[in-house]
Amino acid sequence: MSMQDETPTGSAAPVESAGGPAGWRQLPVVEQAERWEQIIPGSAERMLAQVEREFDHRRRVEVLSLVFYAVSVTVGAFIGVGCLWLAKYFLDHGQAAAGAGLLGSGSVVATGLAVVRRSAGR
Template structure:
């Protein structure tokens, strides 16, 4: 909300014939889901019941945000579980294939495939851990709540 005061003319002390103009501009702002009580009161004065509607709208928006956050957390947990299961299946499949190759075919190729499988799983685990640590440090630097 910006309000402007009247321009006023004053005579300059050194030159009485030349007036000095002064302009005063005052501004106020707010942030958050609800305006300050004075503004709510003005809304209510202009449109009766509008303050209650504004408060109800803010409450509805807050509930919506909470539901979305709950869905995101639930989705993250599901994605994490699916990732663990897929990693387990890929790792077991790779180790079984490496064992079969080592027993019935080329032992060196089987050992190499086993190392590649285990190395890949360890690499993915280390990468994910570093990514989570970096994300938490960034959130901590921005003073946001850490959800994961």
């Protein structure tokens, strides 16, 4: 008898956990999990372990994403302040065209990065 024959239909629809679609993955209803356990002993424990590993992985990815975002904001702020400081240096030393060019190109790059980031859906 195949596993497909043993899988109940109708009431065996997966139940979404409290974490929602972005949290824990969908778990089977009790009846379906009991049937799987009869067919493959230990399957319920393996499914729960997999769900826990997936949850831990998502948490690590979210933390890394926040770290990379914080680093990018910090580096961007330093670059912006550096451009302003360098433009002021140019202006103080009689190089108004170089200072204006630096501020203009910096503004274009910052605007371009903001547009690309927004269009990427972030």
